Amino acid sequence: MRAFLAAVGGLLLSSAWLALGQNTPENEFNRRRTLSFGIIIFPGWEPLDVFGPLEILFSLSATYKITLSIIAKETGPVSAGYPPHIMVPGQPPADYSYMLQPKLVATHTFRDAPALDVLLVPGGVGTMALEQANDTSIETFLRNRFESLDYLLSVCTGSALLATSGLLDGRRATTNKALWGLVTNHGENVTWVPSARWTHDGKIWTSSGVASGIDMMYAFLKHLYGETDPVLIAAMNGIEYAPHTDPDWDPFSIVHNVRTCNSLLGRGQQPS
């Protein structure tokens, strides 16, 4: 089956480049190589931040050679449940143990993760807990790995970790619109884009909140494998997801009143 798909892929690559029109030598290279993909998780990772993008990648892995490393401080189960953290300044850390606690298994640590081509950093309330605990292990990993990565992606409040690591300095980025003020006070000289489903600046891609990660991932994979890549199109039809393909589509910047929040209320505030 795989040999058959590879043969079909080979035919497509050798004969249909002109027909497909928008494919580049880079797309061809990406279709042939084994892509080493990493996803960072931490206590309080947001479920769909991880599993939206991962679903498309999972489907593609039936055809394209992709490896996945799920990277955390330690290997083993890591809960999406909110860790205790301070929600209201001056108040003690709140207990969220009553919330749901699905656990995904981390396969690698920051110490033993393999060489990576693409690294995705999800968001989640856990990013706040890490910050309050002065835990900068993710930022250190990002700085150590950035040069050797082809691409660095973040979903939702994951961009706060990119910003704190310094990797967004001088770049355009976006983030969750519901927590806009809490994220955009991170980093120096970041052009935070208040209305965007996702942004793309050099090798860094950042998405808005949670579900937007699926749309960013589709746009990113078109960039990687080709605008009209038949394997990617089949994957999207297979998972029955109709992606938002306009990076400027962002009704949630209006719902969450981000422009007003940003210009009138200032940073760190949440519009009601």
Add this chain to the structure above:
Amino acid sequence: MRAFLAAVGGLLLSSAWLALGQNTPENEFNRRRTLSFGIIIFPGWEPLDVFGPLEILFSLSATYKITLSIIAKETGPVSAGYPPHIMVPGQPPADYSYMLQPKLVATHTFRDAPALDVLLVPGGVGTMALEQANDTSIETFLRNRFESLDYLLSVCTGSALLATSGLLDGRRATTNKALWGLVTNHGENVTWVPSARWTHDGKIWTSSGVASGIDMMYAFLKHLYGETDPVLIAAMNGIEYAPHTDPDWDPFSIVHNVRTCNSLLGRGQQPS
């Protein structure tokens, strides 16, 4: 924080029923009770079938009392990776170990799962492997629990398991449009709806493929908590997902040519 939200909820419940208009005493009951929610997993569960619906539930669990049991044959990590199974009749089982293998931790078994109010059955290629192995443990669990459930939900090819269990007899249901023929040859006297994002017949809800589970879950939670439930609306805006709210919206029945498949090619066939 939780007490505050509960107080706000109480105010809403006592004063705003008329204003909200579409809420019922059942909605009020559901907002106050602890909802015991179960999700079945098996080797080869489809990632977004589980984590699309689960994302909304996860968000709601910050406010509403919800417990989650992730139920499998044994507790511990269960891989989404395709188990070896026969893809082409007459051929030996194919090996899919090169595919991605994210692992979710099962918290309960079919033997020790607690009493459940709602049970969700995802799909995934694993349903085919179970069938080929004559493993009917899920169907047995479904038949044993159905009477005591308030609702039974399936996503994607999960409806094949409901059909084989006999629980869809005499009911309307839908399933993945890419694998339509492979699912709809299960069950007796099932009215398989070829064009539907999801269906709802009595206490059974079934969705189309993969991503459609998010839309079904939103519709289901409106049914449970109220059409204009502010907590649910805030959750959807928080995860920045614009749901498809029309159960008849189904471009993928056209993409996958399901009507032609059904009427001209017959069951068990896959349109090209």
